[in-house]
Amino acid sequence: MSLDFGVQRHHCSIKKKSNRIFSAIPYSFLIFIFFVALWPCSFRLFNFEIDFLSRAYATEIPPLKGYINDYANMIPPTIRTKLTNELREFERTDSTQIVILTIPSLEGLTIEDYSIKVAEAWKIGKKGRDNGIILIIANQERKIRIEVGRGLEGKLTDLMAGRIIDLVVKPRFKRGDFSGGLVAGIAALIDATKGEFKTDDDRPSRTIESFSPFFTILLFGAVGLLILGNISPVLGGVAGAIGLPVTAYFVLEPSVFTLILLCILGLIMGIFLPFLFSGAGQGRGGMFFPRGGSFGSRGRGNDDFDSRGGFGGGGDFGGGGASGDW
Amino acid sequence: MKRFLVYALGIFVIMSLSGCGYNTMQINEEAVKAAWGDVEATYQRRNDLIPNLVEVVKSYAKHEKETLQAVTEARGKVGSIQAGADIVNDPKAFSQFQEAQASIGNALSRLLVVVEQYPDLKANQNFRDLQVQLEGTENRINVARTRYNKAVQEFNTSIRIFPNSVTNSILLHLKPKEAFKAEAGAEKAPKVKF
Numbered sequence: 226m227s228l229d230f231g232v233q234r235h236h237c238s239i240k241k242k243s244n245r246i247f248s249a250i251p252y253s254f255l256i257f258i259f260f261v262a263l264w265p266c267s268f269r270l271f272n273f274e275i276d277f278l279s280r281a282y283a284t285e286i287p288p289l290k291g292y293i294n295d296y297a298n299m300i301p302p303t304i305r306t307k308l309t310n311e312l313r314e315f316e317r318t319d320s321t322q323i324v325i326l327t328i329p330s331l332e333g334l335t336i337e338d339y340s341i342k343v344a345e346a347w348k349i350g351k352k353g354r355d356n357g358i359i360l361i362i363a364n365q366e367r368k369i370r371i372e373v374g375r376g377l378e379g380k381l382t383d384l385m386a387g388r389i390i391d392l393v394v395k396p397r398f399k400r401g402d403f404s405g406g407l408v409a410g411i412a413a414l415i416d417a418t419k420g421e422f423k424t425d426d427d428r429p430s431r432t433i434e435s436f437s438p439f440f441t442i443l444l445f446g447a448v449g450l451l452i453l454g455n456i457s458p459v460l461g462g463v464a465g466a467i468g469l470p471v472t473a474y475f476v477l478e479p480s481v482f483t484l485i486l487l488c489i490l491g492l493i494m495g496i497f498l499p500f501l502f503s504g505a506g507q508g509r510g511g512m513f514f515p516r517g518g519s520f521g522s523r524g525r526g527n528d529d530f531d532s533r534g535g536f537g538g539g540g541d542f543g544g545g546g547a548s549g550d551w
Numbered sequence: 552m553k554r555f556l557v558y559a560l561g562i563f564v565i566m567s568l569s570g571c572g573y574n575t576m577q578i579n580e581e582a583v584k585a586a587w588g589d590v591e592a593t594y595q596r597r598n599d600l601i602p603n604l605v606e607v608v609k610s611y612a613k614h615e616k617e618t619l620q621a622v623t624e625a626r627g628k629v630g631s632i633q634a635g636a637d638i639v640n641d642p643k644a645f646s647q648f649q650e651a652q653a654s655i656g657n658a659l660s661r662l663l664v665v666v667e668q669y670p671d672l673k674a675n676q677n678f679r680d681l682q683v684q685l686e687g688t689e690n691r692i693n694v695a696r697t698r699y700n701k702a703v704q705e706f707n708t709s710i711r712i713f714p715n716s717v718t719n720s721i722l723l724h725l726k727p728k729e730a731f732k733a734e735a736g737a738e739k740a741p742k743v744k745f
Contacts, residue, residue: 337690383687384680452558543589544694547683 285332286346289324297327297364304404308411315415320424321356321377322349322540323414325407330365336548339363340372350374350540356422357540358414360407366550369394371414373546380421381414387547389413398551442472447498450491454499465495572715576723579706583728586699587639593691594629594652600688601626601659604681608662611672618665622658629655638729639703645729659685696731703730 287296292312293305300308312323324347331339340361350357355376362369371386393413397406446468454461469491470484479487605619612619629651638644663682672678707727710719719725 337693341694383684387680387683387687452555455554455558542694543593544691545687546690547687 286343287326287328289347289349292324294324294326297329297362299327299362299364299403300325300407301404304408308407311411311415315419318424319419320351320354320422321358321418322351323358323360323411323418324349325360325362325411327362327364329363331363331368336361336363336366336368336370337544340370340546340548341542341544344372344374344542348539348541350376352539354422355541356418357542358418360410360414362403367398368548368550369398370548371546372542374540375543375545376540377418377421378543378545381417381546383545383547385417386545387549389417390547390549395549395551443469446472447494450495450498454495458496458499461495461499462492463495465491465493465498467491469494571718572709572712573718573722576706576709576715576719576725579702579709580725583639583699583702583706584636586695586702587636589695590692590699593688593695597655597685597688597692598626598629600681600685601655604659604662604678604685607675607678607681608666608672611675611678612666612669615662615665618658618662622655622662625651625655625658640726640728642729649731700730703728
């Protein structure tokens with residue numbers, strides 16, 4: 226009912242509008258800029274609280290630099306390169322991420338508390354697979370811990386992790402042979418988790434991950450189109466024809482054919498959306514904001530890593546693993 | 552121009568208020584349920600380890616019947632409490648659950664103190680493996696509880712803050728959920744030393 230009314234009203238006012246098109250262009254530009262500025266703002270507003278909390282939570286956690294995070298200066302450069310290559314190769318074949326962290330001191334925390342904080346801050350492992358391992362060494366307290374991601378708990382059980390510490394790493398550390406202990410320990414971790422995941426089945430989890438932000442952007446885009454299309458159908462059509470494929474290009478990585486299709490779809494949407502909504506225009510509300518989104522953790526500069534799925538992509542840890550000392 | 556302003560204002564209000572909080576509260580409640588599932592699973596994991604542990608200790612430390620019995624009894628008590636997702640809404644059942652788990656923890660730590668007197672047992676590979684597993688499990692319990700408490704805090708906040716509280720009282724009628732409280736001494740995880 227209200228729809229018919231809207232179309233009629235639109236037709237009535239269309240003459241007046243066409244006279245106004247030219248004078249409306251500067252305004253429309255202003256509004257366009259306003260929305261372009263506001264889009265990221267809404268994400269930021271929403272993520273602000275979460276970011277703030279997690280940052281406050283992780284104040285003492287050093288930043289993730291690469292496979293080897295040697296904050297206690299225990300690893301000589303040659304070993305460092307060797308281990309980095311080994312771990313990169315392992316991630317390339319198996320997608321499992323193993324990271325080493327050495328710290329000078331725990332500063333009063335237990336190694337278990339410290340290591341779960343690191344795991345929560347770094348999110349080693351792929352999202353949905355949770356295939357990350359962190360080997361943490363606290364120099365001053367002489368503590369070792371292997372923190373195991375949820376997806377690897379079946380293969381690298383607490384028992385297995387405990388044995389790797391006790392039988393492989395600890396004896397070498399006791400002799401002061403840190404490099405030997407790390408090389409042997411990493412080799413044991415790789416042996417224990419080999420074959421649990423394969424890089425090939427990476428695809429499905431990625432598309433699911435990138436879907437939800439796309440729809441959010443689409444929703445805001447539709448609102449933007451509505452406004453522009455209300456000003457003039459031409460403006461709305463052009464904005465839709467450009468905006469939709471561009472958005473899709475950045476988020477979904479589609480083929481050229483899909484882009485052209487989206488371009489046409491955007492054009493149609495830009496022209497007809499305002500007609501659909503011009504009647505119901507003001508009574509709308511109840512838009513929803515999906516939580517989180519994967520924006521925060523993306524695009525960190527870890528050039529050290531095998532870049533396929535992004536590093537620290539959201540692997541979950543549940544406190545699995547084992548600790549020891551030397 | 553007036554019309555643009557109205558639109559802009561409307562969008563701004565929607566963006567900054569992010570609705571009436573209906574979805575947020577639902578999401579948070581599901582998060583609490585999921586976190587509770589983890590808590591239960593980790594406690595269950597500990598329960599499953601206990602018979603093996605008792606069995607190994609029994610064969611070496613024949614004189615520690617009382618301590619062993621205390622562990623078995625505490626474990627049996629937990630089994631009689633019906634733990635389910637509903638427990639998080641019921642303060643009484645929740646504190647019962649927490650107490651029962653705490654008494655297992657206490658019994659276990661006593662057992663591990665007693666074990667110190669038996670060097671043969673401590674050298675037994677089977678026992679050492681169980682110790683590692685128990686240690687890992689206690690750590691998981693810790694992590695699961697912390698995360699559960701965080702989820703509960705977020706949920707309880709989300710049903711109390713302003714626009715949500717109205718939505719909740721009209722539509723959802725969600726009650727605040729119970730969180731784990733740190734009890735003096737009793738809630739400390741037993742220290743497992745090698």
